[in-house]
Amino acid sequence: MAKPTPQEASFTEITPLCKALGMTVTDVGHGTATFSMPYDKALIGDPDTGVIHGGPVSALLDSVSGLAVIVHPENKSQTATIDLRIDYMRPAPAGENLTAHAEVYHTTRTVAFTRATAWGSDPDKPVAQATGAFVFDKKEATS
Amino acid sequence: MNKNEPMQDVKNRRDGVLRAFVDSVPFHKFMGIDFERKGDELTAVMHYTPKLIGNPMVERLHGGGTAAFLESTAIITLAWRSIWSAMEAGEVDLAKLESGALPSLPKTIDITTDYLRPGLPRDAYARATVNRAGRRYASVHVEAWQDNREVLFAQATGHFLMPDVQKKP
Numbered sequence: 001m002a003k004p005t006p007q008e009a010s011f012t013e014i015t016p017l018c019k020a021l022g023m024t025v026t027d028v029g030h031g032t033a034t035f036s037m038p039y040d041k042a043l044i045g046d047p048d049t050g051v052i053h054g055g056p057v058s059a060l061l062d063s064v065s066g067l068a069v070i071v072h073p074e075n076k077s078q079t080a081t082i083d084l085r086i087d088y089m090r091p092a093p094a095g096e097n098l099t100a101h102a103e104v105y106h107t108t109r110t111v112a113f114t115r116a117t118a119w120g121s122d123p124d125k126p127v128a129q130a131t132g133a134f135v136f137d138k139k140e141a142t143s
Numbered sequence: 144m145n146k147n148e149p150m151q152d153v154k155n156r157r158d159g160v161l162r163a164f165v166d167s168v169p170f171h172k173f174m175g176i177d178f179e180r181k182g183d184e185l186t187a188v189m190h191y192t193p194k195l196i197g198n199p200m201v202e203r204l205h206g207g208g209t210a211a212f213l214e215s216t217a218i219i220t221l222a223w224r225s226i227w228s229a230m231e232a233g234e235v236d237l238a239k240l241e242s243g244a245l246p247s248l249p250k251t252i253d254i255t256t257d258y259l260r261p262g263l264p265r266d267a268y269a270r271a272t273v274n275r276a277g278r279r280y281a282s283v284h285v286e287a288w289q290d291n292r293e294v295l296f297a298q299a300t301g302h303f304l305m306p307d308v309q310k311k312p
Binding site: 014015016017018019020041042043044045046047048052053054055056058059060061062063066078080081082083084085086087088091 | 168198214248250258
């Protein structure tokens with residue numbers, strides 16, 4: 001875990017949907033990434049409570065998982081989502097920024113498997129969890 | 144149902160109720176998501192804007208945006224299906240709906256999105272099939288395409304909690 005390099009931090013800047021949703025990269029490691037996304041009334045999905053739509057939460061979990069794959073030490077190119085499952089555990093608290101952390105927990109020559117969690121101000125109260133499969137192009141062993 | 148009801152009254156009622164649901168969700172406007180109706184059949188449209196791009200090098204739609212689009216399609220289709228009978232029986236007061244007194248929307252329990260092809264930088268369409276709608280839970284499949292109806296670029300299966308048994312705040 002470390003502060004993102006300028007190149008890693010630029011991921012959300014150069015990805016139009018991430019930028020439109022206000023995401024920032026706050027941390028990256030060896031096959032891990034952490035993002036932050038501000039609360040925004042334009043993202044509301046439940047007009048009665050001000051809770052944001054599941055859509056931006058999906059976009060956040062997909063993006064943070066994607067960067068975790070890209071920064072994986074054995075990755076040698078870009079990636080794309082093959083499959084993403086999201087479980088919604090509780091509504092995202094209205095007015096609270098979301099944080100999401102993702103890790104690559106297994107790779108094959110062609111696929112990276114990811115897990116990610118998103119929460120509001122309390123990390124012990126996850127809003128949603130995601131498991132994904134991403135396109136992966138593994139570096140050849142040198143020995 | 145009154146089979147001799149003037150066509151324009153029927154259209155105004157159905158389009159009005161659909162519009163009240165779609166417009167009540169600010170996120171639809173953010174994403175450029177709208178719904179077209181033929182009878183009771185809905186087709187969701189995600190109008191292309193550059194902010195939907197995920198990979199700027201090759202200009203492809205962001206997977207998260209695609210997932211959001213399919214989830215919205217499922218939720219609005221479920222809500223629309225739930226209100227249909229009451230609406231057609233004349234039990235829905237459109238003026239009240241438009242002023243915000245809408246039934247709660249179904250809540251997503253889980254959704255799995257399957258990315259079949261890269262999303263191209265153009266409009267996308269989706270339709271949801273409700274495979275099971277119980278009193279509490281619903282299971283919905285969504286198909287999304289761009290140029291050809293038979294060539295899907297994404298599909299999703301999700302489970303939803305229906306609003307009538309949700310706890311009132």
